[in-house]
Amino acid sequence: MDAVNTMAPWREAFDAFAANDEAAAMGAKSREQAFARFEAHGLPTRRHEYWKYTPVRGLTADTGVVSRAAADPFAGVDAYRLIFVDGRIDMSRSDHAALAAVADIAGPEGAPWMEGVYGTLQNRDIPGAMFQVERPFADLNMAMFTDGLAIRIPADLALDKPIHLRYEGAVGSHLRLVMLVEAGASMTVLESGAGALTTAAEIVVEDGASLDHVRAQNEVGERQFTALYAKVGAEAAFKSFTLCADSALVRNETVLTMAGDNGSGHVAAGVMGLDGTLIDNTVYVSHEAEHCESRQVIKSVLDGNAKSVFQGKIFVKKDAQKTDGYQISQAVLLSENAEFNSKPELEIYADDVICSHGCTTGSLDEDAMFYLRSRGCTEREAEALLVAAFIDEAIMEISDEGLQEIMRATTDEWMQARAGK
Amino acid sequence: MLKIDNLHCQLEDEPDTKILNGVSLEVPAGEVHAIMGPNGSGKSTLSYVLSGKDGYEVTGGSATLDGDDLLDMDPEERAAAGLFLAFQYPVEIPGVGNMIFLRTAMNAQRKARGEDEISAPDFLKLVREKAKTLNISPEMMKRPVNVGFSGGEKKRNEILQMALLQPKMCILDETDSGLDVDAMKLVSQGVNALRDEGRGFLVITHYQRLLDHIKPDVVHIMSAGRIIETGGPDLALKVENEGYADLISAA
Numbered sequence: 001m002d003a004v005n006t007m008a009p010w011r012e013a014f015d016a017f018a019a020n021d022e023a024a025a026m027g028a029k030s031r032e033q034a035f036a037r038f039e040a041h042g043l044p045t046r047r048h049e050y051w052k053y054t055p056v057r058g059l060t061a062d063t064g065v066v067s068r069a070a071a072d073p074f075a076g077v078d079a080y081r082l083i084f085v086d087g088r089i090d091m092s093r094s095d096h097a098a099l100a101a102v103a104d105i106a107g108p109e110g111a112p113w114m115e116g117v118y119g120t121l122q123n124r125d126i127p128g129a130m131f132q133v134e135r136p137f138a139d140l141n142m143a144m145f146t147d148g149l150a151i152r153i154p155a156d157l158a159l160d161k162p163i164h165l166r167y168e169g170a171v172g173s174h175l176r177l178v179m180l181v182e183a184g185a186s187m188t189v190l191e192s193g194a195g196a197l198t199t200a201a202e203i204v205v206e207d208g209a210s211l212d213h214v215r216a217q218n219e220v221g222e223r224q225f226t227a228l229y230a231k232v233g234a235e236a237a238f239k240s241f242t243l244c245a246d247s248a249l250v251r252n253e254t255v256l257t258m259a260g261d262n263g264s265g266h267v268a269a270g271v272m273g274l275d276g277t278l279i280d281n282t283v284y285v286s287h288e289a290e291h292c293e294s295r296q297v298i299k300s301v302l303d304g305n306a307k308s309v310f311q312g313k314i315f316v317k318k319d320a321q322k323t324d325g326y327q328i329s330q331a332v333l334l335s336e337n338a339e340f341n342s343k344p345e346l347e348i349y350a351d352d353v354i355c356s357h358g359c360t361t362g363s364l365d366e367d368a369m370f371y372l373r374s375r376g377c378t379e380r381e382a383e384a385l386l387v388a389a390f391i392d393e394a395i396m397e398i399s400d401e402g403l404q405e406i407m408r409a410t411t412d413e414w415m416q417a418r419a420g421k
Numbered sequence: 422m423l424k425i426d427n428l429h430c431q432l433e434d435e436p437d438t439k440i441l442n443g444v445s446l447e448v449p450a451g452e453v454h455a456i457m458g459p460n461g462s463g464k465s466t467l468s469y470v471l472s473g474k475d476g477y478e479v480t481g482g483s484a485t486l487d488g489d490d491l492l493d494m495d496p497e498e499r500a501a502a503g504l505f506l507a508f509q510y511p512v513e514i515p516g517v518g519n520m521i522f523l524r525t526a527m528n529a530q531r532k533a534r535g536e537d538e539i540s541a542p543d544f545l546k547l548v549r550e551k552a553k554t555l556n557i558s559p560e561m562m563k564r565p566v567n568v569g570f571s572g573g574e575k576k577r578n579e580i581l582q583m584a585l586l587q588p589k590m591c592i593l594d595e596t597d598s599g600l601d602v603d604a605m606k607l608v609s610q611g612v613n614a615l616r617d618e619g620r621g622f623l624v625i626t627h628y629q630r631l632l633d634h635i636k637p638d639v640v641h642i643m644s645a646g647r648i649i650e651t652g653g654p655d656l657a658l659k660v661e662n663e664g665y666a667d668l669i670s671a672a
Contacts, residue, residue, distance in 0.1 A: 366475065371512040371566075372522070374472050375582060376500035376530035385525060389516025389565075 007039050009060065014143055023146040026107075035143035041136045048134065053309040053341040054251060054280040059223060072166065073216045073243075073410045074190045077403075079164035084195065087146040087173025099163065104152040135253065137225035141174045141200040148176035153209075155182040167193035171222045177201035181209040183233075188400065191215040197223060203230040205238050207260055213240040214403050217279075218410055223249040234260025234289065241398045243407050244279045245272045245414050251280040258285065258292040258320070268297040268397035270407070272387075272414050273306030273338070280309035287320035287350075294324070299394040300331040301387050302338035303418065312357070313345040320350050327357035332364055332390055334383065380419035387415055422621040423448040423471075423590050428482035429646075430470050436478070440466045442646035443482065448590070448639075451618035455632055456625045457657060458643035459665045464625045465509060467643075468594040472506040473499050486590055500526075501533035503589030507579040507596050514566040519578070522566050523548065523585060530586060551584045555611050572599030573607075580611035591615070592623045597631035609634030629661035644669045 014035045018024045024031065043059060044051035080099040083090045099105055153159055167175065175196050181187055183206040191199070192215070205211045217224060224247065232238045244250055256265040269281045285294045300308035314325040331340035344357040364386045372382035388411055395407045424447045432438040440463045448454045458464050470477050471484055473496035484491045486502055494502065514522070528538040539547070552562060555577045567575050576596055583591055593612070597605055612635050616622070624635055632640075632654065640657045642650040644665065649672035650656065660668070 365514075367512045368514045368517075370474050370496060371508065371514065372517075372526070373496040374474075374500055374506055375522075375526035375586065376497050376533065377522075377526050378497050378529055379495070381525055381529055382497075385517045385522065386514070389514070392516050 007042055010140075011035075011039060017144050021146060031143045034139040037134075038136050038139040038143060041134050041139070044134075044136055050134075050282060050311060053307075053311075053343075054249075054278065056249065059249070072192050073218065073406050074164050074166075074192050077162060077164060077190065077406070079162040079190060081164045081166060082149060083166045083168060084147060084173070084175060084193075086169035086195065087175060089147055089149075090168075099151075102157070103159065104154065106150045107147065135227060137198050137251070138200050138227040138253070141176060141198040141225075141227065143174075145174040145176040145198075145200070147173075148178070150178040152180040153182060153185040153187050155206075156184040157182075158185065159187040162188035162190050164190040164192070167191070167195035167199075169195040171195060171224070172197050174198045174200075177203075179203045179211070181205045181211050181236075184208045186210040186212075188212040188214070188403075190403075192217075192219065194219045194222065194224065198225045198227075200227045201229065203228065203238070205230060205232050205236040207233040208235045209233065210237040211239070212399050213238075214398055214400075214407070215240070215242040216407075216410065217247060217250055217252075218243060218245040218414070223247070225251045225253075227253045227255070229255045229257075230265070231257045231259050232263040232265050232292075235262045236260060237264040237266075239264075239266045239397065239399055240268070241394065241407070242269045242281070243272075243395075243410055244269060244281070245410075246274050246277050247279055248276060249278050251282065254281075254283045256283075256285045256294065258287045258289055258294060258323075261289045261291050263289065263292045264294070265292070266295040266297075266397055268295075268394045269299070270391040270394040270411065271298070271300035271302075271308045272391070272411065273300070273302050273304075273308060274418065275304030275306065277302070277304075277306035278309075279307070280311070282309075282311040284313045285315065285325065287314070287316040287323040287325065287353075289320055291322045292320065292324070294326070295397070296327040296329070297394050297397050298329040299391050300329075300340055301334065301391060302331060302340060303334040305335070305337040305339070307339045307341070309341045309343075311343045311345070313347065314355055314357070316348040316350050316353050316355065318349040321352045323350060323353040323355065325353065325355040329357075329359045330390070331361045332387065333361060334363070334387075380415075384412070384415040384419060388412060422450045423484070423486055423623065425467075425471075425484045426482055428467075428470070428484055429480045430466065430477050431480055433476050433478045439480075440477070440646050441470065441482075444643070444646065444648060445482075446641055446648055446651070448621040448623055450589075450621050452638040453616065453622040453624060453635060454639045454641060455637040455657060456623065456641045456643050456648075457627065457629075457660055459669075460627075462643045463646040464643055465594055466646075468506055468592045468623075468625060471499075471592060472496060472504060497529065498533070500586070500588075501530045505583055505586060505588035505591045507576075507583060507591065507593045509595040509598060511567045511570075511575040511579055513568045513570075515568050517566050519562050519564060519566050520548070523582065526582070527585060547585065548581075551581055554614070555581050555584070556607060557581055573601065573604035576600060576604065576608050577611070580608055584611065584615060587615075589619065590621045590623070592625070594625045595627065596624070597626055597628060605631065605634060629657045632657050642668055644672060647672075 043056045080095045082094045267283045296312045298310045310329040312327045329342045342359045398404045428444040430441040641648045
């Protein structure tokens, strides 16, 4: 395939954006550089090491696809709601002012404190930087983001309620997120909605701070590419959970850097897919300090010809002694055509660490199915009970019990909808 | 009620392994029948074939419940028709709560029979009442199905399900295995409380001692996949004293 021809519509879209969009003035130079990287790389193909199982087919620069309407799982949560429509914040429906009263917020165009946070992507080429992996969609995001959020939670502030980022409108926008949780502070961030083709988040969780991230991708009928980079300080905790259901193409990249001693970093996902689904969770955890703990828990339930991909890397630097790294990826295949690809990678240079990984793929337990059915549960009901129990091991990674319940209910709705088919 | 006629079956994956070779018996409503027999005689297989477990191929004969062909039904249809198997080894199901399991099962059966679902308060009340008589603690009810239960707790949980689902025909597969004397009494009381003229029981056991507590009307001796002798309660005593050898050689 001729890469130049393939990329031409993207170049046109970028040029039009650069010429016409008021947002383009923010960091025009780095946008051009990022787009040049995206253009040179081209859309990922199976030849790219970290895209081997996730072919990007049929993705075009024409991004006017309207997302599938579905209920917002977080609609009932008392939160600071920031609603983005077609890539721009809708101030009239957002709790921008209320949030600004308690935290330091800005658009992604910048604030002085962002210097130390922003730019993970640019650092990609620094010699010795971790994971020098091509990230074409993070580059595309950087080149073309129209809006987003930069937020700083001041030291020792426990934000009183979650921030809910909601993406609506056409699936084509690019949103950029920058979050700084200062020492001893804590916050919860929720994300939902299909109205963003890409999101890129750069996060710093300072010493003793914590950030809980819960994301629902159950409305992503078309495509979404997310990149999340988090640097976790000493005694700090980062926890991310994503529920992914029924998407033509979703790729979630999470890159954690355990930068301070005794930090904790968890990444979990519950994946559910029917026909036509392709969901990819790719996680890189780099241990650079001592006594840190990291955990990756990915559970997939796949029906029809659905496909789930998990690529999980644990990298332990020479000085990161007493690291405790854990990774588990499991899939239940409800049909013979479903497919799960798991690629665990452990790269360890320290000599006093515990790192383990596990991976299983199979059908639901036959004895349990028979037991449930012998009591009268229909085959679909029995499957629903066992699937809920299976996914629950990922849901349990969420700290807040109320949010756990919401994710359970969303899982249950998916199984009910499947049972009705 | 339950009528088994000349039932033959073999393992699906090993057609040469014939397990049932012409079982015939009939359990009328209101009666308790016991099946005894040595290891490997096909007792448990009979219970699985009747309840619809995969892996067995019926090659001849029939089994009906009130005239309806059991062998033609899915396991859940058999349950809705009133058949219940108390498992020898109740399955542990991590992550599935006992209460949600019981409620799902109960409502599925009701739905299959065209009845209304039970309301949440009614369900709770019913479970509490039945659990209490079986000495099952509320804490046990909160745990996942059979996970971390002792052998006795698992068997009591089986009887609790039976008490809630109120089946017409109950098959108990070695319910006495793994039970101490007190637990056996408790389980037997639970079973006896369910005895009535509309309900039949088929009690599979190795030992006569369970039959001291659950008194059978009829005792069948099974060997090599067939019923070789049928008699009254005294037949169980005879087996207890003399073993199976004479009966088998006579057959």
